[in-house]
Amino acid sequence: MPTIKSIETLIVQLPTRREHKWVGLTERIGRYLIVKMTDSDGRIGWGEAPALKDWGGEFGRYFGESTRICKTVIDSYLAPAATGLEIGNFVELHARMDAIIRGYPYSKAAVEFAAYDIAGRWLNVPVHTLLGGKARDRVPITHSIGLISIAEAREEVAKVVKEGIRTIKVKIGSDPARDIAMVDAVREAAGDAVEICVDANEGYKTPGEAVQTIRRMEKNRLKYVEQPVMGIERIAEVASRIDAPVMADESAWNAHDSIQIIQGGKVQIVSIYTTKAGGLYKAMEIGAVCRAAGIPCNVNGSIETGIGNLANVQLAAASPAVTLSCVIPVSTPADAQHGQAAGIYYEDDLLVEPMRFVEGSIVVPGGPGMGIDVDLAKIEKYRVHD
């Protein structure tokens, strides 16, 4: 049986197509940590930590990770712990990583993605097969509108709806009056057939402020309201006082958090990341807990490069709980871009071919491992030394 021979780390910075910001963000998106894993037969697998130092759990419950922190954690602890382990033993991989250092789920996820990629290539199956199978052939995509001006948002929404997007997420939580006007404008630009959801990234100061603000948005038919305030109990309070379902994001990192949210009985949707949980194996656990409780989920992320997005797509394909449209960028290398905007956040990407975007959905790639090969020349082109 092949074993993990080496794990290398590097940092890339992709050029952004337009500004994409949310409440709390202090650095540019697209500067992320990449893992290159090699096995004893010479196969290569790739992983990514879309690490953000300023995005974490409520009230200090979890912490941010920067690319440099991830590099140190992986180089110093996770790589030595994982080296020598047989390919395909994800239970033992997580046991070793969790034993050597507490926390750092983004770092652990990056290593685990590379291990899944290699295992799939070894067995000649896509990663979703390793996760249990394929619950869907296509993953419907939500296009995210950051904290931009209302005029820019109108233009962007009209364009991406024309390109097939059926769900728009609007970043809010900065200023109630601005947020209400923004959601009105997005509904007007999107038309009636499109679903709209809003994400405050914990931005409202109190549950009361969130309730007052959201009630004035609800005439626009909100599919859900994501993380209006900080705190599991506080989002539950908001959920009990508005009509739209509330989604837990910053409050929901792992299966244990999801149990707490379910026990609270008010929050109706959970957002799963491949990273918050520490990898695909544990993200599937969240899906299992939520499915047992009748909680629908989406896959959400941090505007990853193609490497991390492939992991997101594989999770969305495999987890039966993921029935909602997902915030997964449509990773598209520069030579495959023709001025389209739907789901595209970067001017270029790290994959040899684009994700296939058809009728508002990403077609689940069926190739071995993560499904699409990584472009080594692009890795070198966007590599930064810092």
Ligand SMILES: [Mg+2]
């Ligand atoms: Mg969110």
